[in-house]
Amino acid sequence: xTRILAIGAVLILASLPFWADxxxxxxxxxxxxxxxxxxxxxxxxxxxxxxxxxxxxFVGLGGYALYVLSRDLGMHVLVAIPLAGVVTAIFALFIAxxxxxxxxxxFAVGMWVAAEILRIxxxxxxxxxxxSGLPLSGARDLPRAWMGPSAYWMALTxxxxxxxxxxxxxxxxxxxxxxxxxxxxxAARAIGVKPHRVRLIVFVLSAGxxxxxxxxxxxxxxxxxxxxxxxxxxxxxxVFVTLIGGLGRxxxxxxxxxxxxxxxxxxxxxxxxxxxxxxxxAMAIMLVLPGGLASLSDRFTPSFTKTKEQP
Amino acid sequence: xxxxxxxxxFYGDFQALFDIGFTQKSGETLALIGxxxxxxxxxxxxxxxxxxxxxxxxxxxxxxxKLPPKVRAELGVxxxxxxxxxxxxxxVRENLQIGANTGRPGPWSLDRVTELFPILEExxxxxxxxxxxxxxxxxxxxxxxxxxxxxxLLDEVxxxxxxxxxxxxMAALASIRGESQMMTILVEQDVSRAIAASDCFVCLLExxxxxxxxxxxxxxxxxxxxxxxxxDA
Amino acid sequence: xxxxxxxxxxxLLGGLYALFGLGLSLIFGVMKIANIAHGEMAIGGAFLAIAxxxxxxxxxxxxxxxxxxxxxxxxxxxxxxxINRVLGSDPMPxxxxxxxxxxxxxxxLVEMFGxxxxxxxIGALGTASIQIGNTSxxxxxxxxxxxxxxxxxxxxWSLHHTxxxxxxxxxxxxxxxxxMMGIDRRRVFAMVMGLSAALAALSGMMLAMRGSITPFSGxxxxxxxFEVIVIGGLGSIWGSLIGGLVLGIVHVIGxxxxxxxxxxxxHLLLLVILLAKPEGLAxxxxxx
Numbered sequence: 001x002t003r004i005l006a007i008g009a010v011l012i013l014a015s016l017p018f019w020a021d022x023x024x025x026x027x028x029x030x031x032x033x034x035x036x037x038x039x040x041x042x043x044x045x046x047x048x049x050x051x052x053x054x055x056x057x058f059v060g061l062g063g064y065a066l067y068v069l070s071r072d073l074g075m076h077v078l079v080a081i082p083l084a085g086v087v088t089a090i091f092a093l094f095i096a097x098x099x100x101x102x103x104x105x106x107f108a109v110g111m112w113v114a115a116e117i118l119r120i121x122x123x124x125x126x127x128x129x130x131x132s133g134l135p136l137s138g139a140r141d142l143p144r145a146w147m148g149p150s151a152y153w154m155a156l157t158x159x160x161x162x163x164x165x166x167x168x169x170x171x172x173x174x175x176x177x178x179x180x181x182x183x184x185x186x187a188a189r190a191i192g193v194k195p196h197r198v199r200l201i202v203f204v205l206s207a208g209x210x211x212x213x214x215x216x217x218x219x220x221x222x223x224x225x226x227x228x229x230x231x232x233x234x235x236x237x238x239v240f241v242t243l244i245g246g247l248g249r250x251x252x253x254x255x256x257x258x259x260x261x262x263x264x265x266x267x268x269x270x271x272x273x274x275x276x277x278x279x280x281x282a283m284a285i286m287l288v289l290p291g292g293l294a295s296l297s298d299r300f301t302p303s304f305t306k307t308k309e310q311p
Numbered sequence: 312x313x314x315x316x317x318x319x320x321f322y323g324d325f326q327a328l329f330d331i332g333f334t335q336k337s338g339e340t341l342a343l344i345g346x347x348x349x350x351x352x353x354x355x356x357x358x359x360x361x362x363x364x365x366x367x368x369x370x371x372x373x374x375x376x377k378l379p380p381k382v383r384a385e386l387g388v389x390x391x392x393x394x395x396x397x398x399x400x401x402x403v404r405e406n407l408q409i410g411a412n413t414g415r416p417g418p419w420s421l422d423r424v425t426e427l428f429p430i431l432e433e434x435x436x437x438x439x440x441x442x443x444x445x446x447x448x449x450x451x452x453x454x455x456x457x458x459x460x461x462x463x464l465l466d467e468v469x470x471x472x473x474x475x476x477x478x479x480x481m482a483a484l485a486s487i488r489g490e491s492q493m494m495t496i497l498v499e500q501d502v503s504r505a506i507a508a509s510d511c512f513v514c515l516l517e518x519x520x521x522x523x524x525x526x527x528x529x530x531x532x533x534x535x536x537x538x539x540x541x542x543d544a
Numbered sequence: 545x546x547x548x549x550x551x552x553x554x555x556l557l558g559g560l561y562a563l564f565g566l567g568l569s570l571i572f573g574v575m576k577i578a579n580i581a582h583g584e585m586a587i588g589g590a591f592l593a594i595a596x597x598x599x600x601x602x603x604x605x606x607x608x609x610x611x612x613x614x615x616x617x618x619x620x621x622x623x624x625x626x627i628n629r630v631l632g633s634d635p636m637p638x639x640x641x642x643x644x645x646x647x648x649x650x651x652x653l654v655e656m657f658g659x660x661x662x663x664x665x666i667g668a669l670g671t672a673s674i675q676i677g678n679t680s681x682x683x684x685x686x687x688x689x690x691x692x693x694x695x696x697x698x699x700x701w702s703l704h705h706t707x708x709x710x711x712x713x714x715x716x717x718x719x720x721x722x723x724m725m726g727i728d729r730r731r732v733f734a735m736v737m738g739l740s741a742a743l744a745a746l747s748g749m750m751l752a753m754r755g756s757i758t759p760f761s762g763x764x765x766x767x768x769x770f771e772v773i774v775i776g777g778l779g780s781i782w783g784s785l786i787g788g789l790v791l792g793i794v795h796v797i798g799x800x801x802x803x804x805x806x807x808x809x810x811h812l813l814l815l816v817i818l819l820a821k822p823e824g825l826a827x828x829x830x831x832x
Contacts, residue, residue: 051636053580053643098815101822102774105578105635109770110818113811116767120808232763236647243640272651279647286630286641359724380723390724398717405710412711413726458726 010160017149025148026220027265031257032155033217037234038241038253039162040209044202046248047170049182051104054111055210055238057118060229062088062211063218064128070138077138081154081215088211092204100196112235119230133225136218151220158213165205167250178202236275240282246292255293312337313358313462313494318366318376320350320357327353327362328518335511337371337461340488340495342509342526344502346538349515351498352393355464358496359383359390370462385413387461391468393498395451399440403431406439406450410457417459418491424453427483445476452480463495470500481508502534516540549679550800551793556685558792559692560750564765565772565784566696567743572778574716574736575631577638581646582744582769583762588649589615589745590752591759594662604666608749612742619741623734631733646762653759661756664749688750695743696785703781712736764807771814777824786825 013032017025037059044050065084069075075083095114102110123131142150169175177198180188185195214234218224237260245256260278267274285292313335320328328350335341343351357364360380368376375383389410398406407424425432428449434442439450448468455463465484469477485508488495499505506512506526514522514537522537568582579585589611597607622645630637672683703709715722715732722729748765751757768791776787791810798809817824 049634049636051639098818101818105572105639106770106774108636108639109578109580109767110774110814112763113767113771113814117808117811117815120806120811124804124808239640239643240647243644272654275651276648276655279644279651283626283641283644283648286637286644287626290630290637361720361723379728381726381728384724384726388724390721392721392724396718396721398714400713400717401710405714409710409714409725409727412707454725 010156013156014153017152022148025152027261029148029152029155029216029220031261032152032159033213034237034241034257034260035253036155036158036162036213037210037238038245038256039159039166040206040213041238042242042247042253043166043169044199044206046242046252047166047175047182048178048199048202050199050203051108052111053108053235053239054113054115055206056230056232056234057111057115058088058092058207058210059214059217059234060115060122060226061091061118062214063224063229064122065211066215066219067134067136067224068128070136071134075138077136077142077219078150078154080138081219082212084215085208085212088214089204089208092207093200096200096203100199115230115235119226122230123226129225131226133223133228136222136224139222148220151216154216154219155213158209158216162209162213163250165209170250174198174201236278240278243282244285244292246294249292249294251297252292252294259293312369312371314367314369315358316367318354318357318364318368320353320362320364322353322362326518328357328364331366331520333513333520333523335494335496337492337494338489339510340497340508342505342512343496343498343515344505344512344534344538345515350518351515352466353518354515355390355466355496355498358462358464359388384458385415387415387458388464389455389458389460389462390464391451391455391466393466393470395444395447397439397442397447397450399438401439402436403439403442403450404435407431407453407457410454411459413458415459419456419459421457424456427456427487428453445472445480448472448480449483452484461493463493465495466498467500468497469504484508502538503531506531506534514538550796552679552681553685554793554796555789556681556689556792557796558789559689560747560754560788561768561772561792562785562788563692563695563743563747563750564769565776565788566699566781567740567747568766568769569773569778569781569784570736570743571740572773574712575638575733577627577631577635578642578770579737579740580639580643580766581649581762582740583765584646584649585615585619585741585744586748586751586765587757587759587762588653588748590664590748590757591653591657591662593749594664594752595657597664604664608746611745611749615745616738616742620734620738622741623737624730627737628730628733646766650759650762657759659758659760661758662752663756664752666753670753684754688754696781699781708735768807768810771810774814775817775824783824790825
């Protein structure tokens, strides 16, 4: 039943470009990108306890990968977007040995430093357009009228893909090992879980999905610059959407994204106040509803969160 | 006087104690005996307020059951915990001094504790973590005594110590026994040693009191049955 | 000669960095959590000082202690009302909570003060310098360095010679059992958060006296504080001092060789340290 509903919802969402106007298509694309980013972040953070404050580095890296693949290899953008995810995943594979020397809160902040390094290096690279950025040369691959819908469908693919990925992983024995590791590393080791490998796999998958979502976002903007690509705003959105929606819950990113966009659009005339409200809402949720909005409807959603014991 | 009635204790969702009740008179030493996991440490912890518990705990007539650990300490509950739990970045002297934080008046002072355990004088300025197990146990007991408690809780004070050191610690405890109105609850693996060092005893099995009585002339056979939960009827 | 001057300037800047790190290191040492809003506490304190000094016109000698007191009170109240409620075996809830706070504070500052550069005017002191041999050293950087060293010394002394310091170290060792020593750990945590916030505000004000800040300067301050404690080695206040001095020297040398590099070389130093000596320069092997 749930599956039929879900497939129906995806089909309706897929048809959106045929009946909605450009503004709605763009907003829909943004929402789907945020859902994909939050799912990708939730995988290591919510299910694996591997929390990163540097995923904006992967967003920017995915974006730049798209621009370079399209410009230097002449790749079609719709091929380059998934490949940008692969590039980001490979990058994650290489930095993991360094960053995995940090644990818990130190890993979280260390990831932020890594994202900063990326931003500075990119803004100093002439090859990548320096601080002023790059236009998307491959934009001529597509008829202008199909740009918006293509980005939208790409974002839908990313959102559905990351959701299915997390769903499938959490139903597998791998998901079991991941959660065992989060809940009690010593006990997990004792039953044969290899912590490093499990963490590496979710980290790389998460980076890849984030890179692909980032590439989708910057495909639609037709221009990329270091400040936009490596904006802290990405990680702020990702973290608070997931937190408000529900860490370690499949429906969390959807609920959180709905909350975020309602808040942003509702407070559109009040400058930065939506961010103040977002931060305050996240803090309030942590105090009164640690499972996020998704925990309100536990009965209807698959939950992978252990019940925390009360101190 | 310590009165415990209808005490249930929990660690999270796990219930460790069920309907515990016993009474201890001032000046007495009570031996708490039972197999591993019977709930001995849990009982000490709930008297200290380190578990979540329901029921009544009255110390010298005052209900302490709902109070936070800090306030119970101020009212005279003092614990020498299992595993000693030294403050590893504090010196021996500091570990002892911190025991007197509650500022309760009484006979115990740094001098008095080092009189009881002379070796601690020598190591006063060393980090407590560098001491041997027996010496750490002396620090833990000394730290608990520094509070000038009305109720001293000693959890497994001879665990992991060489027999000769364990005897030394027990002898020191015996030397102060009955010299004041202080009550002592002693958790001890060695049943005959526990009975010898106490005025009365409580035997726990799976979180419940299965036997209690006066230590002098206690029937070790009956205690053994209660200890292992054997039905001898 | 220019290199000696660069080295000394790096050392002096390092004193300020060490102060940023010290506040964060205290929090981690006692509570095993990270305060992501550490940078915003620094920048927020500096902006409040700017408001008090520039707009109300209070002299700096009064402004600084008032801001320090306010920061202490803010840290204390924050810990009591918010952080203590999410403290537990999992260090992530406090991290996320302070991340939320950092975004709230940062954007409140933007709304209140705009996104422009601002600084705290210290008059002639800002440009005064003394000549030692061929090198010229700023009086204010020297003063900052002296204050930083004095604070490290004072903290070390009070950790080891006061009852407060003893209770704090004991709480850091075993937060559960200290209750039986008549210590309320939530209060100890709140005192530490207050102290950390005051140290952050002090370093933030010094930063605004030395140069200029925007409401967005907090993130970079947090990263510097973080690098200071990882480079120096976790868990000791002297590690923070060493980490701060090393980071200061690396930043100043990096900027001299490569003026557009910003904090890049400090960030890269962190990676090098993680690869070569993950326990930090002053650290023993660490368990987590």
